[in-house]
Amino acid sequence: MIQVENVSFTYAGAARPSLSDISLHVAPGQFVLLCGPTGCGKSTLLRMLKPELTPAGERSGRVLFNGNEIGANDRLPKIGFVMQNPEQQVVTDRVWHELAFGLENLGVPSDVIRRRCAEIAAYFDLEKSFEKDTNALSGGEKQQLVVAATMIMGCKVLLLDEPTSQLDPIAANRFFLWLEQLRREFGITIIMAEHHLEEIFGEADRVVYMERGRIRAQGTPAQVAWEMLTVRDAFAAALPTVTRLFFDAKTRKTPFVSLREAKGAPDYAQMVDEAKKTLTSASGRDAFVSRENGKRAEDPAVTLSDVVFAYDDRSPSILNNLSFSIPAGACTAIVGGNGSGKTTLLKVIAGLATLKKRDGKVKFFGEKQADRQRISFLMQDVTTLFTEETVYEEIVAGVKEKVEQGGEGFIEAFLKEQGFEALTAHLSQHPYDLSGGEQQMLGLTKLLLRDPQILLLDEPTKGMDAVAKESLAKLITEKTKSGVTVVLVTHDLDFAALCADYAAMLFRGEILSMERADRFFADNVFYTTHKNRALNA
């Protein structure tokens, strides 16, 4: 269906090629997963397959679609392309118009559009939301709408560029399941670049692992997993938990790629025992290691009592008589479903002006007034912090004196200390040109330079690959050791288990339970880490 032959590509003005000598054959109906660390060329490769979106630059080699070479000026509506941010991809303000948009572009007559819209709305279960405002949809629904609006054009190939990076893990899973169903029923070819591999790795027909613009390995999921695990690649951290947990190079040549597969193995019980033993002996933070050094400080950093908050008089309250305290010098993870009030809770602690009208008390270290300069808040959309032209200026903004005192090379040293060396190479770029994970790092750098006492993080792992996540977890652990209080709101339970000392469950605006993180995740059946799921026989 799609053939890529010896394609190399250099962006206009760039010194190094972004793709070198890529060859790839995709058969009809295949699901190909492109993975690799941030900046490995996944997105660029996808854009080579969609001529409308191919960036300016120098390309060599050939790309063929159904045996015909794709020219630079071709228009191929039969190849669909879905990007990261659903918000920015929705063009019109109503669901029905979004569906019709592509067909209108192709000049399809009204009667045909009417029929196709009806058909696709019925299939994708959009009948109820057909008349809705697109703004009324959730992120996951918007992304599904974008795919439906692409599929309506009768596309045979669907290219997806990290389609779930802006979704929470639950919405992301739902999206993957839905995509899988689509593939099974229509036999469309899917090529997806993704770094959340936990759920989909085993579903792929073929995995292509890229690094620095080259294909490092390709084959079945098990083959690629074997490759990555045996060479102890840093990116192996992105592999599904079962794959890593039960991997033993000596006894097993084909790693497990899904939980179902592992549970079906005859020696599953034995493997679990083995894995538990290794985990207990291993040092480091893990949901299964009981951490006796869990320190409970005398004075909690933040105490909330009977906090009630609603955005206005007519809407229901988001926080309901919420009372709990956040231990100082520790990382507290707050988990809970969408709309449970997690972000609102952080905003209340940060004391944002829009949330001034609340009932109840918030105390900081026993005091009513907090030094707000020392409470730092990393919001979900980190780009809201960026006002400057370059990454360097962005870092310096607001902390000029500190940087001047630090002298030459202060920023580079600071970045290194935080484990954000990746940013050093991008200091002269525009903040918007960074990848999602790098933007998060930049936002965090800005906050950390202000020397916070309390650090509020809202979904900090959004858009980060496995390697970046691990270094962030390490950073959080170090910060708490040096006395910083971290409040972490996340859907990413595996990440929370990596770095949180305490975990609290927020449900309908109330904190239901707050426990030590290890106990919390070991006790929960559904709301738990992938590791616990794999080990609970």
Added chain:
Amino acid sequence: MRVYLHSRTWFIYFIMVIAILMSIRHPVLILIGLESGLIWWKILGRKLRAGHVFAALFILGALAVANPLTSSNGATILFYLNGRAFTAEALAYGLLFGAVLVVTLLWCVILSELMTTDRWLNVCGRRFRKTGLVLTMVFRFFPLFTKQWQRIREGQEALEGGSPVGWKETFRMTKRELLCMLTWSLEHGFVTADAMLARGYGAAKRSFFNRENYRSASVGVAILLLAAFSTVITIAVRGGMEAEIYPYVKIHMDAAIDILGFAAFFLLCHIPMISYKVLREERRMRS
């Protein structure tokens, strides 16, 4: 009974009502406009708040006072102010003008609520399909823009450790927020443009997805509305429904021809209300 009305019927309806209100300034017509406007307000599920009433009274009061201050027309002099005559007629004219303004504003709110993007699209139709597309994109972008601004404000506030104090700080902050919004809008625009290209924008001559047909009810209502409108206009042109202000206030409203005109306007304003069930359902489906 559920009566569907075509977008163009709605469009001419609003044009006709607002045109009459603005061109034939007559207290009875204004009262009919106010009464039907308030019924629409109710049908559309809006609540009447004290703020709305105050705003209306303010406009009314301001114009009622402002007109006699600038115009000394009229025969009944109430008093002199800095050597200028302050007349009862000028006051009445100001009041009338203020009332027209208030009622027209009321109708504009109803228009913006009722003329949803799909209605505008259908009004633009096949011929102006590009205008239609731009319109729907603007309608999508506007709420996004305000939401993003709110987020940026919160982000900056959290970073600075508080809201700006004093006008200098506020100015500096607003400038920064605006810059931030500019970059965001550009970035957003680029991605949206890519998404449009990916879905074949510009590949062929755009077609227009027409979702509406002229149903008989819609055509019937349109004819009735046009008939009512021409009646009102004809009567007005022939000198009926006249509200003379200068030199003496003299409001004609008891001749048979005047009453016919009022009745026609009353019908014009109220006929489309038969479609209220459809409108209610539409609103429910949108959110």
